[in-house]
Amino acid sequence: xxxxxxxxxxxxxxxxxxxxxxxxxxxxxxxxxxxxxxxxxxxxxxxxxxxxxxxxxxxxxxxxxxxxxxxxxxxxxxxxxxxxxxxxxxxxxxxxxxxxxxxxxxxxxxxxxxxxxxxxxxxxxxxxxxxxxxxxxxxxxxxxxxxxxxxxxxxxxxxxxxxxxxxxxxxxxxxxxxxxxxxxxxxxxxxxxxxxxxxxxxxxxxxxxxxxxxxxxxxxxxxxxxxxxxxxxxxxxxxxxxxxxxxxxxxxxxxxxxxxxxxxxxxxxxxxxxxxxxxxxxxxxxxxxxxxxxxxxxxxxxxxxxxxxxxxxxxxxxxxxxxxxxxxxxxxxxxxxxxxxxxxxxxxxxxxxxxxxxxxxxxxxxxxxxxxxxxxxxxxxxxxxxxxxxx
Numbered sequence: 001x002x003x004x005x006x007x008x009x010x011x012x013x014x015x016x017x018x019x020x021x022x023x024x025x026x027x028x029x030x031x032x033x034x035x036x037x038x039x040x041x042x043x044x045x046x047x048x049x050x051x052x053x054x055x056x057x058x059x060x061x062x063x064x065x066x067x068x069x070x071x072x073x074x075x076x077x078x079x080x081x082x083x084x085x086x087x088x089x090x091x092x093x094x095x096x097x098x099x100x101x102x103x104x105x106x107x108x109x110x111x112x113x114x115x116x117x118x119x120x121x122x123x124x125x126x127x128x129x130x131x132x133x134x135x136x137x138x139x140x141x142x143x144x145x146x147x148x149x150x151x152x153x154x155x156x157x158x159x160x161x162x163x164x165x166x167x168x169x170x171x172x173x174x175x176x177x178x179x180x181x182x183x184x185x186x187x188x189x190x191x192x193x194x195x196x197x198x199x200x201x202x203x204x205x206x207x208x209x210x211x212x213x214x215x216x217x218x219x220x221x222x223x224x225x226x227x228x229x230x231x232x233x234x235x236x237x238x239x240x241x242x243x244x245x246x247x248x249x250x251x252x253x254x255x256x257x258x259x260x261x262x263x264x265x266x267x268x269x270x271x272x273x274x275x276x277x278x279x280x281x282x283x284x285x286x287x288x289x290x291x292x293x294x295x296x297x298x299x300x301x302x303x304x305x306x307x308x309x310x311x312x313x314x315x316x317x318x319x320x321x322x323x324x325x326x327x328x329x330x331x332x333x334x335x336x337x338x339x340x341x342x343x344x345x346x347x348x349x350x351x352x353x354x355x356x357x358x359x360x361x362x363x364x365x366x367x368x369x370x371x372x373x374x375x376x377x378x379x380x381x382x383x384x385x386x387x388x389x390x391x
Contacts, residue, residue: 012285018270026270033263039256043248050246053239057203059155061106062233063196063213067226069095089225096168098224100215102194105158106202106234113152114200114207116159120145121193124174128186138184139177145192153200163192167217167224190217202236209234287359291322295358298326298336305337307346314353325356 018025042048068085071078075094078084084095104116125140148161167190174188192215199208213231217224295302319325325345329336332349339345347354 012289016286016289018273022270022274026267029263029267029270031263032259033267036256036259036261036263039252040260041256043252043256047246047248049243052242052244054242055237055239057108057110057205058235058237059106059108059112059202059207060233060235061104061196061198061209061211063102063104063194063211063229063231065192065213065215065226065229066101066103067215068099069097070099071095072097089223090167092168092171092219092222092224097164097166098217098226099162099164100192100226101160101162102192102213102215103158103160104194104196104213106153106155106198108155108202110203112155112200112202112207114198114202116148116150116153117197117199118148118159118161119195119197120147120161120163121195122163122165122170123191123193124170124188125191126174126178126184126186126188136186138186139181141173141177155202161194167219171219171224188219190219191215192217196234198234203238205236205238207236209236284359291358294322298322301326301329302336302338302345304340306340307337307348311346311348311353314348314351317352317354319354319356322356322358325354328354 066086068083069087069090071080071082071084071094073094074080075091078094084090090098102118102120104118106112106114122143122145123140124143126138128136128138130136145163145165146161148159150159153159170190171188174190178184178188194213194215195210196213197210201207211231211234213229215229216227218227319328322345325347326336328349329347332347334347334349337346337348342358345356345358
């Protein structure tokens with residue numbers, strides 16, 4: 001029997017650890033209690049405040065293009081005078097004039113009134129893109145297409161301006177410039193540009209902004225194609241700072257009190273056990289712990305067996321430690337035999353019986369007293385005649 005059973009041995013080991021590392025464990029308990037107290041106090045008594053920004057108003061403005069072309073030349077597809085609108089491409093020989101409309105409007109959460117000025121420009125240029133993504137512009141022609149002004153424009157009210165140009169003539173003009181310059185590297189690009197300027201008040205706040213929107217027109221053989229609108233929306237917002245009480249999740253609101261309770265109870269238990277002597281480990285218990293450690297270390301050399309009486313009656317040589325008995329077994333090339341109750345270890349060799357009796361420990365002594373009251377020792381070992389062979 002080992003210290004009254006595995007549970008008793010585990011209890012002694014725990015007490016030995018707590019006794020040896022008392023101040024370190026106590027410090028851990030203090031830290032846990034302190035951290036738990038701080039977390040609990042913060043979560044319940046002094047959560048503090050946090051400042052957040054909340055959007056109270058916003059606005060956004062954007063521009064867009066619509067295109068159309070009227071059929072002016074006889075052809076097998078469309079009757080003369082037919083208006084073609086928002087097509088991906090138009091034929092230069094059938095409907096060479098591009099009619100376009102640019103519209104700008106804005107939306108606001110709290111109303112507004114602004115003055116809008118739109119300036120239109122037709123830009124024709126020859127450019128070439130380098131391998132590094134840079135753009136080289138060889139020549140550029142700008143032609144004003146007119147301006148539009150509007151006052152007191154409210155949210156949702158569009159400001160429109162129109163333009164009309166013969167794309168075939170513009171393309172021929174660009175080709176003529178290239179020819180007269182002796183040929184130009186790169187490609188010719190045609191772009192309608194609308195620059196919008198805003199000045200006024202939106203959502204109760206002054207606004208002075210500008211934005212540019214581009215409509216590229218690509219010419220490819222007998223067709224021309226308006227491209228996607230280029231440009232970004234203009235936006236604005238108003239925010240306010242709000243101070244509110246900080247809130248904490250379950251990790252703080254539950255974890256803090258639990259950690260505080262564990263730390264305080266643990267520290268109180270350690271202190272009481274220390275000064276009441278409940279953590280003290282006797283000499284016999286420490287000897288038993290040392291023995292159990294050695295027993296586990298040399299388990300491969302030990303066999304549990306019941307030795308015959310003839311072997312147990314041999315002259316006995318007492319060894320003062322289990323490790324010494326194992327060394328003896330190694331020297332004589334024999335096994336170490338352990339009684340089934342763990343009360344003794346033997347190495348029989350050449351008519352002698354080398355023996356070691358382990359420390360019993362206080363729990364085992366108490367078991368023996370209990371066994372005595374029933375008339376049967378707890379480690380009584382009836383040695384049979386057919387056990388391990390004699391060495």
